[in-house]
Amino acid sequence: MGFMQTMAANFWVTVVLLLFIITIVSIVLGIALEAYKVSSKSRQRMQELRNEELRLRLKLEQQKSGAQVNLALPKEPSWEEQSQVSYEMGYQRQQ
Secondary structure (H helix, E strand, C coil), rough: HHHHHHHHCCHHHHHHHHHHEEEEEEECCCCHHHHHHHHHHHHHHHHHHHHHHHHHHHHHHHCCCCCCHHHHHHCCCCCHHHHHHHHHHHHHHHH
């Protein structure tokens, strides 16, 4: 009961003390949150780099093992050929 009477008698000291505690806790939690964000972004970036490395290794292995397979695939039409085909298809629809 003595503590409560002391706090009630010194109301403004109590308010200042509580604001100080809230400020310190907010700063500590803010720093912890920023550290978590940085850590999370770092882990995500490392995972993206690892995925990219694995993708490139897989592509390299496919190029090494399947060079003949890639030659058998049909060639995609060039940009000019694609536009010409689109133009001819549109012309045929109008007739």
